[in-house]
Structures are given as C-alpha cells and as structure tokens.
Amino acid sequence: MQLHLSPEDQAFRDEMRTFFTTQISQSIRDDVAAHREVTKESYVEAQRILNAAGLAVPHWPAEWGGRDWTPLQRHIWREEMQLAAVPEPLAFNASMIGPVIAAFGNQEQKERFLPATANLDIWWCQGFSEPDAGSDLASLRTAAVRDGEDWVVNGQKTWTTLGQYADWIFCLVRTDPTAEKKQRGISLLVFPMDTPGVTLRPIELLDGGFEVNEVFFEDVRVPAENLIGEENRGWDYAKFLLGNERVGIARVGATKRMIADAKEHAAQISSGGRPLIEDPSMRTRITELENELLALELTALRVVSNSSDGKPNPASSVLKLRGSELQQAATELLVDIAGPLSLASFADDDATDVPEWARSTTPEYLNYRKVSIYGGSNEVQRTIIAGTILGL
Amino acid sequence: MDFTFDTEQHALREAVAGLLQRAYDPEKRRAVTKDDPGFDEKVWSQLAEMGVLGLPFAEEDGGMGAGHAEVALVATEVGRVLAPEPFVEAVVLAGGLVADVGTAEQRAELLGPLSEGSSLLVFAHAEPGNRWTPTATGVTATRSGDGWTLSGVKEPVPSGARADVLVVSAAVDGGTGLFVVRGDAAGLTRDGYRSHDGTRAARVTLDGTPAELLGEDATDRTAAVELALARATVAYAHEAVGAMETALTTTSEYLKTRKQFGVPLSRFQALTFRAADMYVSLELVRSIALWATMVVDAPDSTPEQVLAAADRARLQTSKAGRHIGKEAIQLHGGIGVTAEYSVGHYTSRLTAIDHLLGDGAWAADRLARTVDAHPYVEALPA
Numbered sequence: 001m002q003l004h005l006s007p008e009d010q011a012f013r014d015e016m017r018t019f020f021t022t023q024i025s026q027s028i029r030d031d032v033a034a035h036r037e038v039t040k041e042s043y044v045e046a047q048r049i050l051n052a053a054g055l056a057v058p059h060w061p062a063e064w065g066g067r068d069w070t071p072l073q074r075h076i077w078r079e080e081m082q083l084a085a086v087p088e089p090l091a092f093n094a095s096m097i098g099p100v101i102a103a104f105g106n107q108e109q110k111e112r113f114l115p116a117t118a119n120l121d122i123w124w125c126q127g128f129s130e131p132d133a134g135s136d137l138a139s140l141r142t143a144a145v146r147d148g149e150d151w152v153v154n155g156q157k158t159w160t161t162l163g164q165y166a167d168w169i170f171c172l173v174r175t176d177p178t179a180e181k182k183q184r185g186i187s188l189l190v191f192p193m194d195t196p197g198v199t200l201r202p203i204e205l206l207d208g209g210f211e212v213n214e215v216f217f218e219d220v221r222v223p224a225e226n227l228i229g230e231e232n233r234g235w236d237y238a239k240f241l242l243g244n245e246r247v248g249i250a251r252v253g254a255t256k257r258m259i260a261d262a263k264e265h266a267a268q269i270s271s272g273g274r275p276l277i278e279d280p281s282m283r284t285r286i287t288e289l290e291n292e293l294l295a296l297e298l299t300a301l302r303v304v305s306n307s308s309d310g311k312p313n314p315a316s317s318v319l320k321l322r323g324s325e326l327q328q329a330a331t332e333l334l335v336d337i338a339g340p341l342s343l344a345s346f347a348d349d350d351a352t353d354v355p356e357w358a359r360s361t362t363p364e365y366l367n368y369r370k371v372s373i374y375g376g377s378n379e380v381q382r383t384i385i386a387g388t389i390l391g392l
Numbered sequence: 393m394d395f396t397f398d399t400e401q402h403a404l405r406e407a408v409a410g411l412l413q414r415a416y417d418p419e420k421r422r423a424v425t426k427d428d429p430g431f432d433e434k435v436w437s438q439l440a441e442m443g444v445l446g447l448p449f450a451e452e453d454g455g456m457g458a459g460h461a462e463v464a465l466v467a468t469e470v471g472r473v474l475a476p477e478p479f480v481e482a483v484v485l486a487g488g489l490v491a492d493v494g495t496a497e498q499r500a501e502l503l504g505p506l507s508e509g510s511s512l513l514v515f516a517h518a519e520p521g522n523r524w525t526p527t528a529t530g531v532t533a534t535r536s537g538d539g540w541t542l543s544g545v546k547e548p549v550p551s552g553a554r555a556d557v558l559v560v561s562a563a564v565d566g567g568t569g570l571f572v573v574r575g576d577a578a579g580l581t582r583d584g585y586r587s588h589d590g591t592r593a594a595r596v597t598l599d600g601t602p603a604e605l606l607g608e609d610a611t612d613r614t615a616a617v618e619l620a621l622a623r624a625t626v627a628y629a630h631e632a633v634g635a636m637e638t639a640l641t642t643t644s645e646y647l648k649t650r651k652q653f654g655v656p657l658s659r660f661q662a663l664t665f666r667a668a669d670m671y672v673s674l675e676l677v678r679s680i681a682l683w684a685t686m687v688v689d690a691p692d693s694t695p696e697q698v699l700a701a702a703d704r705a706r707l708q709t710s711k712a713g714r715h716i717g718k719e720a721i722q723l724h725g726g727i728g729v730t731a732e733y734s735v736g737h738y739t740s741r742l743t744a745i746d747h748l749l750g751d752g753a754w755a756a757d758r759l760a761r762t763v764d765a766h767p768y769v770e771a772l773p774a
Contacts, residue, residue, distance in 0.1 A: 002394040003686035260767035283760035298679035386664035
C-alpha cells in the first residue's frame with residue numbers, strides 16, 4: 001500500500017504533462033476543450049505528433065510501437081492527455097483494430113496495417129452494429145460469401161462513427177449461416193471504404209452534428225487475404241476488441257475537465273443575487289460528483305493493476321458503467337449551470353451574446369446520452385457483472 | 393501508488409479471518425450479542441494474543457508498531473462476519489487518542505493493557521443533543537486540587553458500561569480537553585443498553601467524578617479529537633466494506649437458490665441488475681476506503697488531508713452502505729427483515745456505522761465548503 005507516485009512515475013507524469021501541453025497545438029486543444037467539432041486534419045495532426053514521440057499506441061506490442069509501461073503509467077498517459085484536452089489517438093485504430101491485428105493478424109497484415117494504423121495514415125471505422133443487431137451483436141446478418149479468391153459482402157452496418165473520414169472499415173460478417181451457434185459463423189474482414197459497392201449515408205444526431213453513419217454493402221468484393229485471423233472466429237476477436245475498448249472508456253480525465261469548467265462557469269453566473277457557485281445545493285452537487293469521480297478513478301487504478309496479463313478484467317464493466325454515468329452527470333451539470341443560456345444552442349457567433357460554453361452545453365448533454373449505449377450498453381455491462389462476477 | 397498488500401499483511405488478514413470466521417456464524421453472533429457485554433470476551437483475548445489490539449501503537453507503548461493498512465485489514469474482517477467486538481471503538485478511536493495526546497507514562501499505562509486485552513478503553517464523546525461535533529459542551533471539567541473533576545452526561549457511549557477505562561472529552565477554559573476516568577471512579581454512573589446492531593451503548597453520567605488530564609497541558613484538544621475521529625471513520629469504512637461484501641454475496645447466493653414461479657430468482661433480470669449495481673457500489677467504496685487509508689498512513693499527509701480523505705470515505709460509505717443494505721433486504725424479501733436471518737443484521741450495522749461519527753450528507757456539507765478551492769480532486773498526490 002503506497003499513496004504516492006514513485007519518483008520515476010512522478011517524472012513520467014511531468015514528462016507527459018509537458019509534452020501534451022507544449023507539443024500539441026493550442027488551437028486543437030482549445031477545440032477539444034470547448035467541445036467544438038474536431039476536424040479530420042486536427043485528429044491526424046495530433047496523432048502523428050503523438051506517434052512520432054511513441055505516445056500514440058503505448059499499449060501495443062513493443063515491436064509495433066508499444067511501450068513497456070506499467071499499467072499505472074498507461075493510466076497517467078491517458079489521464080494527462082484528457083486533462084490537456086489533447087484529441088486521443090483514434091479509438092478505432094489505437095484501441096480496436098490495431099490490437100486485434102497485432103494479436104490475431106498474420107505477419108503480412110501486421111506489416112501492411114500496423115504502422116499506418118498507428119500513424120493514422122489509415123483512418124479506420126467500425127462495421128459492427130446493424131439495424132437488427134445492436135446489443136445483440138451476434139445476430140448480425142451482413143453476409144460474406146466466398147467466390148474464388150474473393151469474399152462478396154452484402155448487407156448494412158449502422159452507427160459507424162466518423163465513417164465519413166474513414167479510409168478502411170473493419171467489419172463483422174456472417175460467413176457460416178449454418179453454424180449451430182450464431183456466434184460461431186462470424187468472421188472479421190477489412191476493406192477500403194472506396195471499394196465499389198460501399199455507400200455511406202450520414203445520420204444527423206440531436207446535437208445537429210453528423211458523427212455516425214449507415215454503411216451499405218452491395219456485392220462488395222474483398223480479397224481473401226483481407227480476412228483477419230481465422231474464418232468463423234470473428235466473435236472471439238470482437239470480444240477481445242470490446243474488452244480493450246472498455247478499459248479506456250471511464251474517461252476520468254475528461255470528466256475532471258468538465259467539472260473544473262463547471263466550477264469556473266458557476267462562479268460567473270449570478271443566481272438569487274450571488275454567484276451560483278456560492279449556492280449550497282450547487283456546492284453539494286459538485287462535491288458529490290467529484291467524490292464519485294474520485295472513487296471511479298481509484299477503481300480504474302485498481303483494475304489496471306490487476307489486469308497486467310493483458311486480458312480485460314470483468315471489473316472493467318464497472319468502469320464503463322460508472323464512467324459513462326459520470327460523464328453524463330457532468331454534461332447535465334453544465335446544462336443546469338447555463339440555465340436559460342443553454343437555449344441559445346444553435347445560435348451563430350454574431351447573432352448572440354451567450355458565451356460559447358453555454359451554447360454547447362445542451363448539444364453536448366444530448367450527444368452524451370450515447371455513452372451509456374455504445375461500447376456495450378450499460379445494460380450489457382450489468383449482465384456481464386451479474387453473470388461473470390456474481391455468478392447469477 | 394500501490395493498492396496491494398504485502399505478504400505479512402496477507403498473513404495477518406488470514407489469521408484474523410480464520411479466528412473471526414471460526415468464532416462467528418449468524419447463530420453464534422446472535423447468541424453472543426444477546427447477553428452483556430454484547431461481545432465474546434474470549435474472542436477479545438484471542439485478538440489480543442494475535443497482537444491485533446495493539447496494532448497501531450508504538451512498540452515502546454506496548455503495541456505492534458503497525459500502520460493503518462493493517463488496521464484496515466482487521467476492520468474488514470470484523471465487518472465481514474459482523475464481529476461485535478469493539479475493535480474500531482477501542483483500538484482506533486480511544487487508543488488512537490491516548491497514543492496521540494497521552495504522556496509517555498499514560499501511553500504505557502493505558503495502551504499496554506488495552507493491547508493485552510486486559511483493559512477495555514473507550515472514548516466517551518457524544519452528548520445528547522449534540523450532533524457529530526469534535527467539541528464537548530455538556531460535560532465540563534473543573535480543577536480540583538492537583539487533579540480534575542468532571543460533571544455532565546455522555547451518551548451514547550459505545551461499550552460504555554463494559555469499559556474499564558474511559559477517555560472523556562469535556563469543556564475546559566478555551567476549548568475541549570481530554571480526561572481519563574476509571575470505571576470505578578466515584579460519582580460515575582453507567583446505564584448500559586442494547587443497540588439495534590447488537591452492540592452495547594451506555595449513558596455515562598459524571599457527577600464531580602475525579603479524572604486525570606490526558607496529556608501534559610489543559611489545552612484545547614479539538615484538533616486531536618478531529619484527527620482521531622477521522623482515522624476511526626476510515627477504519628469504519630473498511631468495516632463497512634467487509635459487511636457490504638457479505639451482504640452482497642449472501643444476496644447473490646439467495647438469488648441463486650430461492651425459487652419462485654418455478655425458477656430461481658436469478659432468472660429475473662429485474663433482480664440481477666440490481667445485484668450488479670450493488671457490486672458497482674461496493675467496488676467504488678472499497679477503492680476510496682483503501683485510498684483514504686493510504687492518505688492516513690502517508691508520513692507527509694497534513695491533518696487537513698487526512699480529514700478530507702476521511703470525509704470522502706465517509707460520504708461514499710454512507711451512500712454505498714445505504715444502497716447495499718437496503719437492496720440486500722429487498723432482494724431477499726420478507727426473510728430479510730427477520731432477526732433470525734443474517735442479512736438484515738448487516739443492514740443494521742451499516743446503519744449504525746453511518747451514524748456513529750457523521751453520515752454522508754454531513755461529510756458532503758463539510759467537503760462542499762472548499763469545493764471551489766481546487767479545479768478537481770487529485771487522486772495521485774505528487
């Protein structure tokens with residue numbers, strides 16, 4: 001039992017903090033901090049700077065750019081990145097398909113994809129959910145049929161985040177419709193988004209943004225060499241991928257930043273003749289949120305130190321569940337602080353006196369309803385906890 | 393930062409767990425808590441033989457020179473079986489005060505016998521009508537020749553009737569002083585009673601009762617009381633975590649075995665999801681309790697940091713204890729409310745812990761006073 005960071009970890013934290021706050025351009029970090037839409041160019045610029053410094057994919061195997069860090073150092077890395085409002089390495093690349101290819105791909109695929117994936121030379125998107133396969137992902141119907149040296153893909157994916165920027169898609173497809181268990185007949189294919197037969201339709205969200213898409217496949221021909229791992233083992237890879245996705249999903253640093261912002265704004269808003277931050281119920285509300293966040297952060301630290309074998313710990317479901325709830329609570333707090341100012345949500349800069357932060361609160365609050373749904377909905381996480389941990 | 397216990401600490405945990413699990417199952421606990429003093433004197437002696445009652449005290453004072461990490465391990469095992477022995481009350485709270493404030497002579501005289509199990513020491517602090525304050529007003533201290541006398545009422549005092557020696561807080565000129573009162577002192581009346589959680593408490597009436605000043609000077613000891621209460625709060629957080637863990641495992645087992653509508657209750661998602669939420673609450677409070685213990689043990693922690701960590705632990709313990717305690721009963725159904733079945737007693741003890749030294753709302757209110765003094769809470773101090 002030891003509270004303090006070791007001198008090495010302290011130095012590591014200082015190094016991360018300095019790097020993130022000096023090497024990533026202020027304008028990009030301002031965009032993230034202000035909850036503005038981050039452009040593709042900004043994502044790419046930030047990730048390439050990180051990658052050049054060995055900070056984009058530290059959790060990958062060392063030969064593909066990974067670092068021999070302790071779980072605590074990885075936590076510090078992520079935490080400092082979020083506190084500094086640095087756009088995180090694209091999750092589809094760094095947390096999802098990269099680790100899967102590194103673990104299950106063949107040597108040729110590793111050489112072809114991993115360096116480009118780490119450097120965001122390839123922008124990946126995720127082809128998992130379908131209109132009739134949400135939480136019940138294994139019931140997916142997009143089919144791939146073998147025809148000579150190709151797979152021919154037909155079907156539809158949805159909720160494909162930032163698909164409009166994507167160069168490639170990693171896609172779960174049904175390759176054995178006769179398999180006894182529906183999980184058995186699924187494979188993982190990767191192919192370029194400009195392959196003939198792929199079309200993309202953006203979906204507008206409540207916040208007015210277009211971050212997710214539907215993707216349609218009509219007789220899309222994918223070379224057989226683009227199968228990752230073994231045929232009909234795709235479900236195993238999907239579980240591996242989603243487990244990895246969950247570890248970083250608590251987003252404690254990002255929520256801390258929102259709470260810090262909330263306090264600053266609450267000091268500027270007048271309520272009942274005094275600054276809102278002086279209102280006792282507001283102070284208690286923020287206090288309770290901070291305490292929940294501290295408990296979550298400490299739990300994240302405990303979980304990472306218990307999963308050094310690289311396997312996702314089932315307790316990571318706690319991080320997903322609680323992390324999403326606290327992100328949502330922080331966005332809700334910000335809307336409540338903005339109060340009536342939050343109605344100016346879609347006003348242009350020159351048509352309003354309402355500050356930008358207040359205008360962004362409700363779109364962000366509405367947008368963040370997604371976090372308890374994606375990455376395995378919170379109900380899926382409760383099912384995992386009840387089944388895997390409590391044996392129910 | 394490191395959340396893991398070392399080999400020696402694991403050995404301590406196993407020894408204490410072995411002793412307490414042999415000593416208590418729900419039936420034995422009911423039998424023991426039926427009669428005064430509400431705990432098993434033999435178990436108390438066995439804990440003493442193991443060195444548990446002297447864990448946090450310096451070796452020259454008759455203790456083991458261990459830290460609060462060891463205290464936390466013991467408290468967790470106490471909570472796991474609801475052992476009714478007053479470990480936190482006597483060792484962490486009353487003993488902690490003597491260790492902090494007492495003269496070398498007083499430390500040897502009081503902590504040695506406490507560690508050996510031959511003299512039960514408790515802190516008589518609460519006063520009727522005063523809610524969770526580190527100061528005393530209802531009991532006053534008056535100089536009398538070389539010594540002091542105390543008058544007033546302390547209540548409820550945990551194990552107050554059984555205690556061999558009491559540390560009593562009392563109003564002195566300029567604040568709150570601490571005094572030692574022997575169980576056989578003149579003008580001391582103790583009316584013991586049973587509390588809902590099976591433990592004992594008492595009204596302690598002092599009427600010109602001779603007392604010995606704890607420490608050299610009759611100065612204000614409010615800060616020392618606050619710190620001792622904070623450390624006891626952290627130890628209680630671990631006791632509560634142990635209790636919550638058993639409440640949850642008992643509930644999970646029940647869901648698997650109890651059948652209704654022809655199927656085990658675990659087939660009903662409405663119930664398993666609630667059990668999953670109990671697990672989330674448990675893991676969150678466990679994390680914060682361990683962290684608070686690390687803050688207490690860190691040599692460079694300031695008193696302010698210890699108090700804040702204790703309040704954070706208290707806030708989370710209160711929330712989680714209420715959540716898990718209430719759900720454990722509800723998921724059992726009617727049997728959870730019976731005295732014969734174990735799970736309700738866990739809820740009862742959790743409720744007692746929540747109200748002994750200050751509940752969650754009280755802690756939140758204290759923490760809220762400085763909420764705008766930091767941008768965010770640092771879990772990892774430099």
